[in-house]
Amino acid sequence: MQLEDSARPAALEVEDSVRLDDRTRRDTMTINMGPQHPSTHGVLRLILTLDGETIVKAVPDIGYLHTGIEKTAEVKSYFKALVVTDRMDYLAPLANNYGYSLAVEKLLGIDVPAKARIARIALVELQRIASHLVWLGSSALDLGAQSVFLYCFRERELILDIFELCSGVRMMTSYIMPGGLQADLPPGFDAKVRAFLKLFPDRLREYHDLLTNNRLWIDRTKGIAPISGEDALAFGCSGPTLRGSGVVYDVRKAFPYGGYEQFDFDIPVGSNGDVYDRYLIRMLEMEQSLRIIQQAMDALPTGAWQVADQKIVPPPKYEVSSNMEALIHHFKLYTEGYRPPAGEVWVRTESPKGDLGFYMVSDGSAKPYRMHVRAPSFANLQALPKMVEGMLLADVVAAIGSIDIVLGEVDR
Amino acid sequence: MADEVQIEGAPLLATPVNPLAEASVALLTDRFGAGVLAVTEHRGETTVTLDPAILVEACRALRDAQNLRYSLLEDITAVDWPEREPRYDIVYQLVSIETRASIRLKAQIGGEVDPDPEIASVMSVWPAADWFELEIYDLFGVTFTGRGEMRRILMPTDWDGHPLRKDYPISGFSLPDPHWGGQAPLDQPLPPGIGKLTLRTSDGSEQPNIAQRSEDDA
Amino acid sequence: MGVEPEAEPTVAKPSVNPWVPVQYYSNTQAPRLPRGLSQPDGGNILLTQVSKVIDWGRSSSLWPATFGLACCAIEMMSASASRWDISRFGAEVFRASPRQADLMIVAGRLSVKMAPVLRRIYDQMPEPKWVIAMGACAACGGVFNNYAIVQGVDKVVPVDVYVPGCPPTPDMLLHGLNLLQEKIRNHKPNPPDPLDYAATRYLGSED
Numbered sequence: 074m075q076l077e078d079s080a081r082p083a084a085l086e087v088e089d090s091v092r093l094d095d096r097t098r099r100d101t102m103t104i105n106m107g108p109q110h111p112s113t114h115g116v117l118r119l120i121l122t123l124d125g126e127t128i129v130k131a132v133p134d135i136g137y138l139h140t141g142i143e144k145t146a147e148v149k150s151y152f153k154a155l156v157v158t159d160r161m162d163y164l165a166p167l168a169n170n171y172g173y174s175l176a177v178e179k180l181l182g183i184d185v186p187a188k189a190r191i192a193r194i195a196l197v198e199l200q201r202i203a204s205h206l207v208w209l210g211s212s213a214l215d216l217g218a219q220s221v222f223l224y225c226f227r228e229r230e231l232i233l234d235i236f237e238l239c240s241g242v243r244m245m246t247s248y249i250m251p252g253g254l255q256a257d258l259p260p261g262f263d264a265k266v267r268a269f270l271k272l273f274p275d276r277l278r279e280y281h282d283l284l285t286n287n288r289l290w291i292d293r294t295k296g297i298a299p300i301s302g303e304d305a306l307a308f309g310c311s312g313p314t315l316r317g318s319g320v321v322y323d324v325r326k327a328f329p330y331g332g333y334e335q336f337d338f339d340i341p342v343g344s345n346g347d348v349y350d351r352y353l354i355r356m357l358e359m360e361q362s363l364r365i366i367q368q369a370m371d372a373l374p375t376g377a378w379q380v381a382d383q384k385i386v387p388p389p390k391y392e393v394s395s396n397m398e399a400l401i402h403h404f405k406l407y408t409e410g411y412r413p414p415a416g417e418v419w420v421r422t423e424s425p426k427g428d429l430g431f432y433m434v435s436d437g438s439a440k441p442y443r444m445h446v447r448a449p450s451f452a453n454l455q456a457l458p459k460m461v462e463g464m465l466l467a468d469v470v471a472a473i474g475s476i477d478i479v480l481g482e483v484d485r
Numbered sequence: 486m487a488d489e490v491q492i493e494g495a496p497l498l499a500t501p502v503n504p505l506a507e508a509s510v511a512l513l514t515d516r517f518g519a520g521v522l523a524v525t526e527h528r529g530e531t532t533v534t535l536d537p538a539i540l541v542e543a544c545r546a547l548r549d550a551q552n553l554r555y556s557l558l559e560d561i562t563a564v565d566w567p568e569r570e571p572r573y574d575i576v577y578q579l580v581s582i583e584t585r586a587s588i589r590l591k592a593q594i595g596g597e598v599d600p601d602p603e604i605a606s607v608m609s610v611w612p613a614a615d616w617f618e619l620e621i622y623d624l625f626g627v628t629f630t631g632r633g634e635m636r637r638i639l640m641p642t643d644w645d646g647h648p649l650r651k652d653y654p655i656s657g658f659s660l661p662d663p664h665w666g667g668q669a670p671l672d673q674p675l676p677p678g679i680g681k682l683t684l685r686t687s688d689g690s691e692q693p694n695i696a697q698r699s700e701d702d703a
Numbered sequence: 704m705g706v707e708p709e710a711e712p713t714v715a716k717p718s719v720n721p722w723v724p725v726q727y728y729s730n731t732q733a734p735r736l737p738r739g740l741s742q743p744d745g746g747n748i749l750l751t752q753v754s755k756v757i758d759w760g761r762s763s764s765l766w767p768a769t770f771g772l773a774c775c776a777i778e779m780m781s782a783s784a785s786r787w788d789i790s791r792f793g794a795e796v797f798r799a800s801p802r803q804a805d806l807m808i809v810a811g812r813l814s815v816k817m818a819p820v821l822r823r824i825y826d827q828m829p830e831p832k833w834v835i836a837m838g839a840c841a842a843c844g845g846v847f848n849n850y851a852i853v854q855g856v857d858k859v860v861p862v863d864v865y866v867p868g869c870p871p872t873p874d875m876l877l878h879g880l881n882l883l884q885e886k887i888r889n890h891k892p893n894p895p896d897p898l899d900y901a902a903t904r905y906l907g908s909e910d
Contacts, residue, residue: 108817108820109769109770109801109820109824110799111769111797111799115771115772115773115776116772116817116820135638135639136637136638136639136640136641136814136816137814137816137817137820138772138773138811138812138814138817139639139640139814139815139816139851140812140814140847140849140851140852141648141655141847141849141850141851141852142847143649144648144649144653144655144849144850145655145846145847145849147655148655156846157846157847160773160774160846163773163774163777164777179528180528182528207777207780210780211780222784223784223785226780226781226784226785226786227784227785227786229781230781230784230786243778243872244774244777244778244870245774245869245870306556306557306582307611307612307613308612308613309557309558309559309611309613309617311557320582321582322557322582327582327585328585328587416527416528417527417530417532418527418528418530419530419578419587419589421559421580421587428559428580430559430560430578432560432562432576432578434564442564443564443565445560445562445564447559447560447562447578451616451620452613452616454616455612455613455615455616480773481773481774484639484814485639639816640815640816640851641815641816644815648850648851653850654850655848655849655850656848656849656850657849657850657851
């Protein structure tokens with residue numbers, strides 16, 4: 074298979090061996106990193122121009138996971154398009170579901186019952202911890218700390234057990250849907266979450282012991298791939314990538330949604346904008362998520378877990394076989410679906426990666442006319458060339474890990 | 486269709502207040518007057534439709550205004566309305582971190598006479614616009630002027646067509662055997678010029694349709 | 704009723720089972736001829752034991768090449784973590800370089816841009832090599848029936864084991880790995896290469 078034609082599109086041409094002046098010439102070498110690479114966290118291709126070991130220019134080439142999710146959502150009803158949203162940021166599917174559900178609910182002009190609202194927040198914060206654990210495990214693994222990978226995945230299994238208890242699925246649960254939750258929280262949910270809350274702070278301390286003051290870790294991450302606040306803002310970064318450089322922007326505090334204003338939590342913000350700051354921010358974010366989950370579990374009321382209207386949420390199955398109305402609602406919902414009034418909304422949420430935005434346009438029909446997802450990793454990745462300019466080749470690996478990109482989100 | 490869908494048992498969402506929306510709209514109408522074509526509000530969000538000619542200036546004004554400072558370009562996207570003239574909505578979502586304000590700008594371009602429209606790029610205002618604009622070019626075919634060369638960013642570089650346009654089928658077009666992807670449209674004849682992907686063999690020649698090779702060549 | 708052509712003496716055609724392939728080995732890979740007890744004459748007793756040992760060695764130390772594409776890659780990572788330990792089956796050594804790997808677990812959706820890369824990585828693997836298609840997207844395109852996703856990785860590389868799921872839980876992947884190990888130990892040959900036209904022609908495909 075000849076790859077040459079598509080491997081070097083014109084705009085990505087780089088010149089090696091640049092003549093600087095009469096007597097000097099800089100010989101650079103252009104190498105390719107990825108798309109199949111253990112440390113690119115997915116199918117990312119970087120075209121790096123190196124001067125020795127130093128990066129002169131880095132050009133990311135994305136699109137190797139483009140799935141046409143936005144187009145797929147246009148041919149499915151609002152109820153059915155929920156499942157494709159899981160697969161974008163596949164490390165935090167519930168966060169995607171949450172953003173989508175909030176957007177559709179805003180289009181419909183409805184709000185969910187209190188139990189659903191608070192349970193959603195607890196689940197999304199659990200998902201945030203799970204996503205950060207994968208980030209920590211894989212970034213540490215890239216930089217050589219192999220045991221941290223095993224510890225993080227061990228803790229993540231506990232969270233996935235909670236999701237499996239609720240929905241039957243470990244990842245891609247689609248448990249948060251427009252109108253509330255797919256099903257009631259099961260009886261063992263409370264006990265399992267509280268057991269996790271009791272156990273996790275010690276484990277978090279373990280990770281801090283392993284990495285935070287570790288001489289090797291500090292050498293590999295302090296001062297590496299820095300980016301200033303203005304640059305990060307100019308490139309549209311958000312999430313820990315932006316907060317690491319000192320800009321205080323967390324959607325949960327800036328544009329509160331879904332009930333977050335009732336919860337008491339802090340936002341860690343860095344100062345240097347290097348890999349170490351971003352690492353520490355995510356570690357502290359995990360602690361803050363624990364706080365939120367604790368408050369949510371204490372405040373969780375009893376009651377309905379989804380909106381009472383059966384035009385939006387499916388009726389319970391035992392009713393479908395006995396009640397005519399429920400049967401009709403079930404049929405209409407699964408074949409045609411509900412029709413939100415025409416209009417457009419933009420809903421932004423704080424996913425573990427940053428500012429996740431859902432732009433939904435409705436033309437009054439049963440299918441979304443346009444669903445556009447503003448992926449935080451897409452914008453954060455734009456800042457990568459700026460970050461790694463002048464760094465060594467091994468620092469590229471650290472930088473990619475610290476931005477925490479998910480290619481499913483970048484390419485959609 | 487009723488304007489507000491009355492749904493029983495669900496409290497209507499309290500529309501959030503957007504305090505700086507009026508200030509932003511006032512800034513734009515004061516400076517540009519006729520360039521502001523429409524201002525709409527839905528569910529507490531303000532959308533300002535602008536004339537494409539003043540778009541870059543308006544963005545710069547919003548970014549530099551002392552009381553507003555829209556420093557974060559959250560997103561640029563496009564919506565295709567094929568029956569409408571102009572066809573494409575280019576949508577800019579701006580966020581101001583200091584003042585906690587957000588606004589949506591729209592520019593409408595394209596149509597029957599202008600199938601591959603062009604619009605000025607806002608990369609000079611926010612460098613974040615780079616990849617957003619490349620994505621819109623790739624998926625919708627809208628070119629952005631005043632910046633470097635446009636290239637495809639999500640689809641393969643030799644791809645034909647712009648997938649997110651409404652007239653591009655979800656299953657794509659039939660490709661010569663062996664198929665890398667996409668499927669034959671069920672009810673339409675294959676349009677000419679689409680699906681030029683060929684199988685590149687190891688000796689450099691290109692086989693147009695491997696299914697038509699005779700058994701002797703196999 | 705027109706003139707009937709001269710009827711040939713009817714001989715009952717032997718019924719051909721269209722599901723039995725015409726050839727059992729792949730055209731592009733070295734044919735793995737039956738060895739040991741599968742040989743027609745039962746095989747030489749000494750070589751049978753040696754080939755059994757070789758196959759046991761091959762199946763018990765499959766080295767996967769890292770080819771995690773999307774969500775299934777995360778479950779593959781979970782399969783290599785401590786709860787579902789893929790190291791029990793000798794496959795914890797995920798080699799980044801395909802030159803050092805003999806198993807490719809295609810985990811995730813294969814997009815049209817990535818397909819030539821997949822084929823190139825597959826070609827770079829030395830023989831003997833096997834492919835597991837992990838997940839619904841790798842097996843058949845999965846949830847994504849659209850322009851951007853290859854409808855099944857077996858359009859590009861020959862697949863030995865399909866593991867369904869979205870994503871398959873790590874124990875399902877390990878089950879698929881076990882099936883592959885049984886396949887190796889029973890000398891089952893690889894499927895024909897989809898990019899070789901002649902090899903994909905079987906009884907009943909007249910085009």
